[in-house]
Amino acid sequence: MFLSTNRNFHLPAPIFHPFSLFLPNKKRMPLYRDFSDDNATILVWKYDESETLDINELLEPENAEKVKDYHPKKLLEVLMVRKLLKGLKPDSKILYREREPFLSPNDAEISITHSYPFAAIAISKNKIGIDVEKFNPKILRVIDKFTYENERGFIPEDKADTFYTIIWSVKESMYKIHHSKYWSLKKNYEVKPFELKHLHKISCRVYDEQFSDEFKARVEFFDDYCFTIVEE
Numbered sequence: 001m002f003l004s005t006n007r008n009f010h011l012p013a014p015i016f017h018p019f020s021l022f023l024p025n026k027k028r029m030p031l032y033r034d035f036s037d038d039n040a041t042i043l044v045w046k047y048d049e050s051e052t053l054d055i056n057e058l059l060e061p062e063n064a065e066k067v068k069d070y071h072p073k074k075l076l077e078v079l080m081v082r083k084l085l086k087g088l089k090p091d092s093k094i095l096y097r098e099r100e101p102f103l104s105p106n107d108a109e110i111s112i113t114h115s116y117p118f119a120a121i122a123i124s125k126n127k128i129g130i131d132v133e134k135f136n137p138k139i140l141r142v143i144d145k146f147t148y149e150n151e152r153g154f155i156p157e158d159k160a161d162t163f164y165t166i167i168w169s170v171k172e173s174m175y176k177i178h179h180s181k182y183w184s185l186k187k188n189y190e191v192k193p194f195e196l197k198h199l200h201k202i203s204c205r206v207y208d209e210q211f212s213d214e215f216k217a218r219v220e221f222f223d224d225y226c227f228t229i230v231e232e
Contacts, residue, residue, distance in 0.1 A: 032118070033222055039231060040124035041088060044132070044222075045080055047117040058082040060093045077114035084121040100179040111176050118225060127232035129176030133169040135224050137161045146171060146185040154193035165226050167191045170204050170217045173230040178206045178213070191217070204230070 032046040058079045059067065067075055085092060093104045094112070103110045103123070111122040111130045122130045143152070143164050155163040171189040175182070182188035192203035199219035206213045218229040 033220070033227075035218075035220060035227070035229060037231075039126055040122050040128050040229075042120070042122045042128075042130065042229060043084055043088075044118060044120040044227065045084055047076060047080055047119070053079040053083060055079060058086065060095065062093070062095055066096070073116045074114075077116055077119050080119035081112045081114060081121055084119065085123075088121070088123060098179075100176075111173075115225065120227070122229070124231065127177045129173035129230045131169045131172040131176070131228050133165050133172075133226045133228075135162060135165050135226060139164045139168065144186075146189075148186065151190070159196070162196065162226075166194075166199075166202075166219055166228070169226050169228040170202060170219070170230065173217065173228045174204060174206050174215060177215075177230060177232060182206050182208065 031043055033044040035042040035044070053076060055075070059082060063078075067078055070078065082094065085094060089103070089108075091105075092107075094101050094110065095104045096102070101110055101112055109124045109127050111124075111128045113120050113130050113132045115132045115134055118132050120130055120132055122128045139161055146168055147164070168185070170191050171185045174189055175185065178188075188206055188208060190205050190207065192205075194202045202217040202219060204215050204217050206215075215230050215232075218231075220227045220229075
């Protein structure tokens with residue numbers, strides 16, 4: 001668990017819905033978390049080695065070339081997302097436009113994320129971005145790549161890796177809404193100061209010299225992972 005003894009804060013556990021998606025072949029797929037809201041279905045699955053993932057059944061033919069050199073764990077993540085989609089929209093595919101996933105037929109917005117053994121999918125009537133990240137102190141080595149020094153004043157030293165993981169993940173979620181237009185997480189993305197006891201309405205924005213798009217991010221914890229949701 002990422003909460004060490006010097007991290008003396010407590011968050012309410014995410015609501016867990018003990019139900020399964022029913023796939024067309026009647027096999028049951030247990031969910032790990034359900035973070036759905038009024039606008040979006042947002043589901044997380046934790047891989048179990050007893051689960052069968054058939055690449056011929058799940059992978060779109062259009063993506064065969066894309067995944068041919070994937071590491072086995074990354075391929076599993078891809079297939080997990082497809083199995084989640086099968087339970088929600090069995091007649092839909094996930095295709096890509098300049099590396100950005102979209103649904104075909106294009107009747108809803110989609111965002112996907114994975115970090116083995118977790119994979120997640122969000123399907124919404126509005127633009128949405130989700131991201132899952134494992135808490136890791138190594139993130140402190142790269143903070144200059146995604147934050148400016150003047151953004152860091154509110155971050156306590158003893159919980160720095162937690163805060164920076166959240167900031168990275170929130171920026172990744174925003175990037176998925178503005179995919180291909182604003183590429184620099186440092187230059188074009190900002191996460192306003194926040195506290196660990198208030199993680200459901202973090203102010204953040206995507207911006208440049210002439211534009212600013214404001215959002216509220218929602219952050220959830222499970223196991224030693226951070227899960228972020230940004231909705232339009």
